[in-house]
Amino acid sequence: MNRILVIFLGLTVLSFGCGPAETPEQPAEEVQAEETAEPSLYDRLGGAHPIASVVDDLIDRVAANDALNANPAVDEARKRVPTPGLKFHLTAMVCQAAGGPQQYTGRSMIEVHQNMNITEEEWEIFLVDVNTTLDKFQVPEQEQSELFAIVESTKGDIVMGL
Ligand code: HEM
Numbered sequence: 001m002n003r004i005l006v007i008f009l010g011l012t013v014l015s016f017g018c019g020p021a022e023t024p025e026q027p028a029e030e031v032q033a034e035e036t037a038e039p040s041l042y043d044r045l046g047g048a049h050p051i052a053s054v055v056d057d058l059i060d061r062v063a064a065n066d067a068l069n070a071n072p073a074v075d076e077a078r079k080r081v082p083t084p085g086l087k088f089h090l091t092a093m094v095c096q097a098a099g100g101p102q103q104y105t106g107r108s109m110i111e112v113h114q115n116m117n118i119t120e121e122e123w124e125i126f127l128v129d130v131n132t133t134l135d136k137f138q139v140p141e142q143e144q145s146e147l148f149a150i151v152e153s154t155k156g157d158i159v160m161g162l
Pocket residue numbers: 068074077078081085086089090093105106107108112113118122123126150151154158
């Protein structure tokens with residue numbers, strides 16, 4: 001009787017000692033890290049399709065914004081560069097910055113915008129368009145602030161004289 005109890009207790013201790021989903025190939029610390037890691041911004045936004053939809057709306061909005069097109073260099077570039085190409089590049093850029101698998105292959109932000117003489121005032125107008133688009137798609141507050149941080153990180157390369 002005692003021997004059976006000892007064997008039972010021994011098996012119980014062994015099985016508790018095994019941990020949640022540890023396999024011989026994957027140490028316990030890695031399993032735990034996977035379980036607690038927060039999903040990337042890319043995943044929280046729903047991946048490439050929702051991000052492309054947001055960019056689609058944003059580019060249509062800024063391309064039609066008279067206050068931005070009042071800048072002759074911006075207006076000239078808008079007429080010269082097809083918006084589907086802009087949408088493609090900006091989608092890839094946002095996906096990559098949000099932690100997605102895409103790679104941005106367009107030109108650097110300095111190279112693209114340096115001759116457009118974009119002012120602080122035009123930058124603010126652009127941010128209002130970003131805000132309108134993110135609200136339209138009901139992007140939650142946390143994700144909006146992370147997206148604004150990505151946009152802000154490019155400001156020094158885009159606004160003239162910073
Ligand atoms: C006031 C703000 C902005 C204005 C007026 C503006 C305007 C433009 C225009 C007219 C182009 C086409 C120029 C060309 O391809 O020769 C362009 C391209 C582009 N812009 Fe902006 N932009 C602004 C802010 C931003 C921001 C904040 C980002 C990124 C977060 C961005 C990302 C891009 C990208 C990825 C391209 C395409 C690059 C390529 O074709 O290689 N822009 N922008």
